[in-house]
Amino acid sequence: MESTNWTSVSHFILLGISTHPKEQIPLFVLFLSMYTINMSGNLVIIMLTISTTHLHTPMYFFLGNLSLADIGFTSTIVPNMLLNIFSDTKTISYIGCLTQVYFFISFAAMENFLLAVMAYDRYVAICHPFHYPVILTRRLCVQMVASCFTLSHLHALLHTLLMTRLSFCANNQIHHFFCDLYPLMKISCSSTYANTVVIQTEGVIIINGALTFIIISYACIISAILHIRSAIGKWRTFSTCGSHLTAVAIFYGTLTWVYFQPLASYSEAKGRILTVMYTVVTPMLNPFIYGLRNGDVKAAFRKWLNRIWNSGLK
């Protein structure tokens, strides 16, 4: 009998963050609140970047798209997880699980590429300020976002197809709150060698490639800033990068921690907590990192609130 490449399970059981009955309600409340903050924060950013002419610059164009990716990213995971808390069976179909893997990876990769593109935007703005409008034309911005989109979907397709090669036998319990690569590979009964190799080559290239690009951009930015004479000028120039740098540090910090370790040493409990960090907490923080530190966004937000307030009084 030759049936090694066939799945014999039709569904998986997502055990969630905790199986402890007493922790279910607090977890539900916590995640629902984070999800609500996440959605509202990112929707406000998207609305502001679209409706405020003042914010029609490449930086906000990319930021709007980063917010879209943030929304997609958490929406692939959190609503399903919240429903799961109150489900008795906690099942997810095989197709549902792979769909989640696909979208989760594509949105994560989108975020990765967008952060690199945003570093390039800061590099041109600071190191070639006079050529900025000529280099970063609307056309180039659209092309860059479109390339990020295409690359992320190809990347997601590769990992999802590799996942379909695995077979799952008796064990269909996933010790996680969504279908992610490592937890699925852990319960597979076939060899995960190819999957591991691809994660640790292609995955590493994509993440490290973007990260290296960001580091080089910032090396140029910092050397340009060091040439500015006045301390105020130095600080003002650097402050336009502060938000981006914070977002980069949080995203790559947690991602590296979760994925780039050998599968054998992957600890489920630690993995779950770190995954909560970058799937739910980081996307929730992005609008605040950009909004609170940024005078333009704050001004646009205040104007928008005023408009609502005034139209409400009429």
Ligand SMILES: *[C@@H]1O[C@H](CO)[C@@H](O)[C@H](O)[C@H]1NC(C)=O
């Ligand atoms: C994101 O990118 C697309 C296509 O490049 C663009 O049309 C859209 O306006 C951007 N979205 C936001 C919210 O800025």
